Amino acid sequence: MCGIIGIVGTTEVASALYDGLTVLQHRGQDAAGIATVDGARLRLHKGNGLVRDVFNSAGVSKLRGRIGIGHCRYPTAGSEGTDEAQPFYVNSPYGIAFAHNGNLVNTEALRKEMFEDDRRHIDTDSDSEVLLNVLAHELQVDDRGDLTPEHVFKAIAGVHARARGGYACIALVLGYGLIAFRDPNGIRPLVLGERITAEGHEYAIASESVAFDVLGFKRIRDIEPGEAVIVTEGGELHTQRCAEGAVHAPCIFEYVYLARPDSMIEDVSVYKARLRMGEKLAEKILRERGPDHGIDAVIPIPDTSRTAASSLAQALGVPMREGLVKNHYIGRTFIMPGQGERVKSVRRKLNAIELEFRKKNVLLVDDSIVRGTTSRQIIQMARDAGAKNVYFASAAPPVRYPNIYGIDMPAASELVAAGRTVEEVEKALGADWLVYQDLEDLIQAVADGNEELTHFDTSCFSGEYVTGVDAGFLEQQEAMRSDSAKNERRSA
Numbered sequence: 001m002c003g004i005i006g007i008v009g010t011t012e013v014a015s016a017l018y019d020g021l022t023v024l025q026h027r028g029q030d031a032a033g034i035a036t037v038d039g040a041r042l043r044l045h046k047g048n049g050l051v052r053d054v055f056n057s058a059g060v061s062k063l064r065g066r067i068g069i070g071h072c073r074y075p076t077a078g079s080e081g082t083d084e085a086q087p088f089y090v091n092s093p094y095g096i097a098f099a100h101n102g103n104l105v106n107t108e109a110l111r112k113e114m115f116e117d118d119r120r121h122i123d124t125d126s127d128s129e130v131l132l133n134v135l136a137h138e139l140q141v142d143d144r145g146d147l148t149p150e151h152v153f154k155a156i157a158g159v160h161a162r163a164r165g166g167y168a169c170i171a172l173v174l175g176y177g178l179i180a181f182r183d184p185n186g187i188r189p190l191v192l193g194e195r196i197t198a199e200g201h202e203y204a205i206a207s208e209s210v211a212f213d214v215l216g217f218k219r220i221r222d223i224e225p226g227e228a229v230i231v232t233e234g235g236e237l238h239t240q241r242c243a244e245g246a247v248h249a250p251c252i253f254e255y256v257y258l259a260r261p262d263s264m265i266e267d268v269s270v271y272k273a274r275l276r277m278g279e280k281l282a283e284k285i286l287r288e289r290g291p292d293h294g295i296d297a298v299i300p301i302p303d304t305s306r307t308a309a310s311s312l313a314q315a316l317g318v319p320m321r322e323g324l325v326k327n328h329y330i331g332r333t334f335i336m337p338g339q340g341e342r343v344k345s346v347r348r349k350l351n352a353i354e355l356e357f358r359k360k361n362v363l364l365v366d367d368s369i370v371r372g373t374t375s376r377q378i379i380q381m382a383r384d385a386g387a388k389n390v391y392f393a394s395a396a397p398p399v400r401y402p403n404i405y406g407i408d409m410p411a412a413s414e415l416v417a418a419g420r421t422v423e424e425v426e427k428a429l430g431a432d433w434l435v436y437q438d439l440e441d442l443i444q445a446v447a448d449g450n451e452e453l454t455h456f457d458t459s460c461f462s463g464e465y466v467t468g469v470d471a472g473f474l475e476q477q478e479a480m481r482s483d484s485a486k487n488e489r490r491s492a
């Protein structure tokens, strides 16, 4: 997952894009970039690091113009190099800057087609650069030099026919405006917002509605699966569904971990969905352990699990205690690119308050257990702090399968629950007891917020991939993107 944002404003937009990206920072900590249109010129600045490291105020003020897009990256394809930071740019048939959140599952086939049939050279290993070139090619087909909404919608339908995977995208087309679109299954989120100012009507598009709250925009609605939204330079809005018939399957992991709790995705409050996850998990704990569960305190592993832990504690009738303190100057561990860095940062990031553990039976709660990096270390910390028994609850089911739609969990062999029973994971983590949310309960916790949602991308829990995958793709992903493959590439 990356964070993307685009604004067609009435005045300069760079500082709003910058502020928007800082609010989407939790979606990608590795690289950031902003592109704006200044008259007939594209202004683009991007680089590796957090938004605040990539930009200074002088740099932001050079990004002139009232139309622009921004991106913060968490790599799921290619390398972590600066040349793969986004937005990407092509100069034909139009100047197009492009920001993508998600991951394609047919990148290599498209790359070959682009080169051999469409005569387009792709310069990096990024799937996003491939997708941009597919868009550029589709815009070029039947191009008469004056883009119309009909032409753009046809081009997006062409993109949907060729690209497979998760993609939420915003393209800035020089001399035209913004084009945003979402994959036919609506796997990755994308929302549309507006702001009415003294100078006129402004539109924004972003990965999460929280960006609108901070910028003073009103959330209008989610962009539909397969839909394209055009906001022209003149501020006209055009929308159309450009792919029909696909199952709407938003990524359930957005609700578990990726999104901020103060966002609304698919008209579901992420915060309320997490509260319901906590309640459902409490019901399971009561079913399994009975009312005499012996738990003295519920301790969340900050930050993401706190919402679910609060409702879980209340439903169990046990106090929730802040037994672990987080250093907020260290980023999210899970989205760091290497396992060595992840392991070190858990200990640097979280510290135990001993008195909340000493001689107690504690239930540690996390939103999810993926590689087990966090849980393994925290369980040990709880023991070192003198806990009598360390129980562990995960608000998500066991993560047993790779994610291929924009979350960097490419290798089943790195997932602590892959090929293990719950008892075996309990042992591997060193917990005295371990409980996972059931998948049906997780689905219900989210779907209760919007009865129209009947399907989700739950692939990392179920191994079912809504787009389908070609034979050998998962093995190839693992070979290319496992931590050991990345380490080899770094040291080569």
Ligand SMILES: O=P(O)(O)OC[C@H]1O[C@H](OP(=O)(O)OP(=O)(O)O)[C@H](O)[C@@H]1O
Pocket (backbone or CB within 6 Å): 257, 301, 302, 303, 304, 305, 331, 332, 333, 334, 335, 366, 367, 368, 369, 370, 371, 372, 373, 374, 375
């Ligand atoms: O099993 P693991 O591989 O350790 O992954 C799961 C952990 O990683 C995430 O925390 P993270 O530190 O990224 O972010 P947070 O502060 O938002 O919880 C998530 O909330 C879990 O705590």
Ligand SMILES: NC(=O)CC[C@H](N)C(=O)O
Pocket (backbone or CB within 6 Å): 001, 002, 073, 074, 075, 076, 077, 078, 084, 100, 101, 102, 103, 104, 126, 127, 128, 406, 407
């Ligand atoms: N997490 C994402 O959305 C990543 C976008 C794109 N696949 C990249 O690696 O840059």
Ligand SMILES: [Mg+2]
Pocket (backbone or CB within 6 Å): 301, 302, 303, 304, 305, 366, 367, 374
């Ligand atoms: Mg966490």
